[in-house]
Amino acid sequence: MRLHLLRSTAGIDHFIHTDDDGNTRYEAVAETDPVIEMNKAMRNHNDGYNADRDMRRVASIPHIVGLKWLNEEGWWWMDYTHDPDVAKKLAQKLNDVEWQHLRTADGVVAVNNGVLR
Numbered sequence: 362m363r364l365h366l367l368r369s370t371a372g373i374d375h376f377i378h379t380d381d382d383g384n385t386r387y388e389a390v391a392e393t394d395p396v397i398e399m400n401k402a403m404r405n406h407n408d409g410y411n412a413d414r415d416m417r418r419v420a421s422i423p424h425i426v427g428l429k430w431l432n433e434e435g436w437w438w439m440d441y442t443h444d445p446d447v448a449k450k451l452a453q454k455l456n457d458v459e460w461q462h463l464r465t466a467d468g469v470v471a472v473n474n475g476v477l478r
């Protein structure tokens with residue numbers, strides 16, 4: 362049996378599955394195509410810098426992707442602001458061609474003194 366528990370504000374549908382033996386498992390499902398298409402458009406729009414050129418947009422990461430990393434690798438991407446190890450992992454992901462669809466501007470993401478740049 363598959364029971365829909367809720368849809369989060371991040372657009373993630375949460376389900377619980379119970380099989381005939383009483384085993385349960387959790388599932389999270391979300392649509393990523395709209396975010397990826399917007400990322401492509403933003404990446405082609407400009408270099409990502411604001412008018413003062415002191416800030417640059419880098420990526421837009423669907424929360425379901427963050428849940429994938431949490432489930433498979435044990436780290437939550439939004440902790441990058443206070444955990445230098447997470448900042449390094451996130452920079453590696455964003456510089457990896459496998460995850461290029463998350464990028465909203467070209468360039469290299471680096472970590473300096475524990476801060477993404």
